[in-house]
Amino acid sequence: MFCAISGEAPEQPVLSTKSGLVYEKRLILKQIGDTGKDPNTGEELAAEDLIDIKSDPTTVKPRPPTLTSIPSLLTVFQNEWDSMMLETFTLKQQYQQVRQELSHALYQNDAASRVIARLLKERDAAREALANVQAHLGTQAAPAATESESMDVDSQESGLPAEAVEKINATSEKLSATRKKRKPPTEHASAEAVGAFTQTESVPSMHNARPAGVTALDIDDKRGNVLTGGNDKHVQVYSREKEKVLANLTGHTKKITSVKFRGDTDGSEEIDIAVSASADKSVRVWGTGEKGYGLLHNIHAHKSDVNAITVHPSKDYFVSASSDSTWAFHEYETGSTLLTVSDPETDAGYTAAHFHPDGMILGCGTADSTVRIWDIKSQRPAASFTGHTGKITALNFSENGYILAVASEDNLVKLWDLRNLTNTKTFELDEGYKVHDLKFDYYAKYLAVAGTDLRVLKAKDGASIATFKENTGELTGVHWDPLAQYVAAAGLDRTLRFFSTASQ
Numbered sequence: 460m461f462c463a464i465s466g467e468a469p470e471q472p473v474l475s476t477k478s479g480l481v482y483e484k485r486l487i488l489k490q491i492g493d494t495g496k497d498p499n500t501g502e503e504l505a506a507e508d509l510i511d512i513k514s515d516p517t518t519v520k521p522r523p524p525t526l527t528s529i530p531s532l533l534t535v536f537q538n539e540w541d542s543m544m545l546e547t548f549t550l551k552q553q554y555q556q557v558r559q560e561l562s563h564a565l566y567q568n569d570a571a572s573r574v575i576a577r578l579l580k581e582r583d584a585a586r587e588a589l590a591n592v593q594a595h596l597g598t599q600a601a602p603a604a605t606e607s608e609s610m611d612v613d614s615q616e617s618g619l620p621a622e623a624v625e626k627i628n629a630t631s632e633k634l635s636a637t638r639k640k641r642k643p644p645t646e647h648a649s650a651e652a653v654g655a656f657t658q659t660e661s662v663p664s665m666h667n668a669r670p671a672g673v674t675a676l677d678i679d680d681k682r683g684n685v686l687t688g689g690n691d692k693h694v695q696v697y698s699r700e701k702e703k704v705l706a707n708l709t710g711h712t713k714k715i716t717s718v719k720f721r722g723d724t725d726g727s728e729e730i731d732i733a734v735s736a737s738a739d740k741s742v743r744v745w746g747t748g749e750k751g752y753g754l755l756h757n758i759h760a761h762k763s764d765v766n767a768i769t770v771h772p773s774k775d776y777f778v779s780a781s782s783d784s785t786w787a788f789h790e791y792e793t794g795s796t797l798l799t800v801s802d803p804e805t806d807a808g809y810t811a812a813h814f815h816p817d818g819m820i821l822g823c824g825t826a827d828s829t830v831r832i833w834d835i836k837s838q839r840p841a842a843s844f845t846g847h848t849g850k851i852t853a854l855n856f857s858e859n860g861y862i863l864a865v866a867s868e869d870n871l872v873k874l875w876d877l878r879n880l881t882n883t884k885t886f887e888l889d890e891g892y893k894v895h896d897l898k899f900d901y902y903a904k905y906l907a908v909a910g911t912d913l914r915v916l917k918a919k920d921g922a923s924i925a926t927f928k929e930n931t932g933e934l935t936g937v938h939w940d941p942l943a944q945y946v947a948a949a950g951l952d953r954t955l956r957f958f959s960t961a962s963q
Contacts, residue, residue, distance in 0.1 A: 672951035676936025688715025756794025782808035824851025
C-alpha cells in the first residue's frame, strides 16, 4: 500500500469510501481541512468518509531513497547536516552547563577558603589579644625570661626605640604592682557626699566670645592650674589660687580639640608642660621658661584634624589621634614623632583616645562606632569593641585598669570588662542627650558624664548620684579631684564650674 498523495508507504493508512484510494491520514486530513475535496477525484470528501486500515506491523517504514537522483542525495545530506547540527548544539549546551557548574564550584571553594582563612586569622588574633590583655592586666603570668632577652625581643618586634620600650615596660611593672593593693582612703568622698555637691565656684567669660566656648579641659591638681582650649583657637592656663589667667597661648589656626598637662616627672617638678591638639592638623607642646609659657614644639604628624591627646603614664611620651585614622607616638623632650600607626580596619577616623593606666595598651574610638584596643609595643590591634550605633565621643579607662567606659552619639554609655572583653553594663541616657566627655574618679566608684548637663553615676550599676544643670551651653570637659572632693566641668557657655560640698 502506498499513499495516493506522497507515493510512500503510510504510517497511519486510511481508505476513502468514495474513491477507494489509500492515503496517509495526516496528509488527507490536511487536504480536507484546506479544500474539502479528494485530491485525486475532486469529489467532496469529509473526515467521516475515511476508514482506518489496520495493518501489521502497525508502522511501515517508508522506502529509503534510492540515492539515484539529485533530490534524494540532497535529502540525505540535509538530514545528515540537521542531525550533526542538533548534536553539536546539544554538546555546546552540555559544555556550557558543565562550565558553569565548574565555575560555581571553584567560586564556592575560593569563598570557603577565604572564610576559613579569615576565621583562622580572627581566632589567632583573638587568642593573641586575650593573652596580651591578660598579660597587661596581670591576670596571667608571663613566661620566664631575662631582662636582656625580653628587651631584645621587644625591640625587634616593635617600631619603637629600645629606650622607649624599656620605659614602657618599667612603667607598666611599677604601676601594675601597686594597683592590686590600692584601696580608697578614708578621705575619699562617699556617694552621699557626692550626692550633696553644689556649685561652689565658677569662672565665667573664659576665652573669647567670638567664637565662644571652651572645647577642652584638664586640671593639674598639684599646682592648682587649669588648662583649657577654645573655639577661639587659643589655649589658656588659669590659676585657681591666683584667680587669673597665667597664659593665653596662640598659634593654632583652628579650634582646639584636646588639651592635656604632662604632669610631674622625676626631677622636673618645676617645669610645667602642656600639650594641645587642633583641627588645624597640628599638635603643640607648651612649657614654662624665664618669660613664662612658650611654644616648645610644633608637631605635624597627621593629614587631618587631630581630635584627641592622651599622656603615657611614664610622662615621657604622649599619643595623638586623628580623623585620618592614624595615631602617633611622640616624645615630650624632643617633640619628635617616634612612630605613626594607621588603622587598616577603618578609614572613618579617630574621635577619642585614652591610655590604659599601665601604659601598655591604647584605646581609640572611631567615627564608625568602634573602639580599637592597640598594643603599644607591637602596634597591633589587641581587641575591638562594637555595639554602639553612633560616633564614639569619649572613652576612659578606670584607674584600676579593669574597666573601659565608652560614650557615643546613640545616647548610650557602655562599660567593657577588659579581663574577658565583654560588655558588662549599658547605661541609657535621655533621648537626644549629648555626651562630650566622661571620667571615672581615681578609685572607679563614680563616673562623671559631661554633655547636655553634668551627671554623676555609680560606676557599679549606673544609678544616678547627682545631676547638675547650671550650665547654659553644652559641657565639653570634666575632671575629678583625686579623692573625689570635687568635680569640675567646662563648656560652650565659657564658664568653668566646680561642684563640691559647701564646706570645701
